[in-house]
Amino acid sequence: xxAIIIARVSTxxxxxxxxxxxxxxxxxxxxxQNKNFEILKEFSFDESAYKTQRSDFDSILDFVLDQKEKIxxxxxxxxxxxxxxxxxxxxxxxxxxxxxEVELHFVSDGQVINSQLSAVEKFNFSISxxxxxxxSDAISDNVKRAQxxxxxxxxxxxxxxxxxxxxxxxxDKTEIVVDExxxxxIQKAYEWYATGSFSMDLLRKKLKEEYxxxxxxxxxxxxxxxxxxxxxMVWNKKLxxxxxxPIITKALFDQVQKIKxxxxxxxxxxxxxxxxxxxxxxxxxxxxxxxxxxxKGIIYYHCTQYNGKHGAQWLREDTITEQVGNxxxxxxxxxxxLEQIVENLNTVHxxxxxxxxxxxxxxxxxxxxxxxxxDNLYLDKLKGRITDDEYDKFYxxxxxxxxxxxxxxxxxxxxxxxxxxxxxxxxxxxxxxxxLFKSSEVEERRQLIKLVLSNLRxxxxxxxxxxxKPFDTILNYADNQLWLRD
Numbered sequence: 001x002x003a004i005i006i007a008r009v010s011t012x013x014x015x016x017x018x019x020x021x022x023x024x025x026x027x028x029x030x031x032x033q034n035k036n037f038e039i040l041k042e043f044s045f046d047e048s049a050y051k052t053q054r055s056d057f058d059s060i061l062d063f064v065l066d067q068k069e070k071i072x073x074x075x076x077x078x079x080x081x082x083x084x085x086x087x088x089x090x091x092x093x094x095x096x097x098x099x100x101e102v103e104l105h106f107v108s109d110g111q112v113i114n115s116q117l118s119a120v121e122k123f124n125f126s127i128s129x130x131x132x133x134x135x136s137d138a139i140s141d142n143v144k145r146a147q148x149x150x151x152x153x154x155x156x157x158x159x160x161x162x163x164x165x166x167x168x169x170x171x172d173k174t175e176i177v178v179d180e181x182x183x184x185x186i187q188k189a190y191e192w193y194a195t196g197s198f199s200m201d202l203l204r205k206k207l208k209e210e211y212x213x214x215x216x217x218x219x220x221x222x223x224x225x226x227x228x229x230x231x232x233m234v235w236n237k238k239l240x241x242x243x244x245x246p247i248i249t250k251a252l253f254d255q256v257q258k259i260k261x262x263x264x265x266x267x268x269x270x271x272x273x274x275x276x277x278x279x280x281x282x283x284x285x286x287x288x289x290x291x292x293x294x295x296k297g298i299i300y301y302h303c304t305q306y307n308g309k310h311g312a313q314w315l316r317e318d319t320i321t322e323q324v325g326n327x328x329x330x331x332x333x334x335x336x337x338l339e340q341i342v343e344n345l346n347t348v349h350x351x352x353x354x355x356x357x358x359x360x361x362x363x364x365x366x367x368x369x370x371x372x373x374x375d376n377l378y379l380d381k382l383k384g385r386i387t388d389d390e391y392d393k394f395y396x397x398x399x400x401x402x403x404x405x406x407x408x409x410x411x412x413x414x415x416x417x418x419x420x421x422x423x424x425x426x427x428x429x430x431x432x433x434x435x436l437f438k439s440s441e442v443e444e445r446r447q448l449i450k451l452v453l454s455n456l457r458x459x460x461x462x463x464x465x466x467x468x469k470p471f472d473t474i475l476n477y478a479d480n481q482l483w484l485r486d
Contacts, residue, residue: 001070001072002069003039003105004042004074006060006073006075006081007021007024007044008046027107028076028107031107037072043060070103075107076108078111079128090129094125097115098114120340123477124341126473146404153400154244156235162182162186163185163229164177164179164182185207193260194255204220224256224260229246230247230250275299275317276299277290277446278292280450281456281457282455282457282458284457284464285312290302298317300317301314301317301320313461319461323463325434328434330475331433331475341427371402378391430474453471454468
């Protein structure tokens, strides 16, 4: 059979580790020789498999679709094909494989996708795709945690607000400083508006006359409510103190907010009672939230039919619980399927650990080097070779580098552990979901429902739902009774 081999990396770390392009190509060439494949073409490129836009891979896919005869398409691993389970390219190749138009070979994973695929092999492939997405999501989460570490240190992770600017302080590092002219404009804007004599339009006109800036109404409003100017930065709707010089005082900022908001607005609070399905169910007919009510000690759920009567029925809470419980019952996997999946996870996890070990060694060496530099810096200070100001400047720089390395080490370990542990946890959770649902309190049950199910809706007397990944795959196979060995 004729074949093509496709090698892909997406990060500098992968290029340096066992996932490098030459390493992938070497493994697949050897595999092709063992299979007696005639290699039509080799593709190797650097491109993320998590993004929607994948121009390099699209050109390869066009090459595959243009072939007039059946060919083998070889990847090193499933995650070299895609890390996005919603990628339409995956379904295109998968459908062609099931139609016996191509074969997909994943060399290191030991998987072959073709028209003879069994139910368990299909499930394993879907799990592999799900785990590839999980790994990318874990990296994304790690980036967020790195940003959180920066925020705790008072460092802003993104482009600063108008009034500040980034300046280079080394080859690959920048620092945020006050922009003299822009900060002066911001300061005057706050001072003028705080007098109460300027509307937003008058303030814009004044700023244009005095400083030549032509801000829109929205941009002016944005600047007048940015806490960055008095020493607080907003990240994911949370406030953190930053380390940069403030442009205005907190008192001036508060005065501007009072003038902007007025003084007569009232706040309203609503405290909902602890109903199990409150906020989780919608009407399948009109889309309104299902409302809980208690009558004679029994909790009922119903649609208010606010948008028009449509014969909505009232459901008892215990009836809903019975239906949801049956969903969790169906998450249980046959023991022999669970054993095969866990064995496959063990194999994949070992390959990930090889990459982890190399990165851990590299970061540990960097940590030791900087620690040694800090020790020498202190000796230089004691011997009078550097001033106190120089010592403080270099020490702060070294401390930030150490903190960054510590964060990366922690994230690396957590990502590698979670890759395998979380996968096992999800499978074990599937098997214990019904038991946990029966024995848990209201809040724990709500969390379990949110973890497994989405889009819960009431249609007549039935509760419909969509399964969240990867539980939807398990539920689909349970519904189709494909766990039978035959």
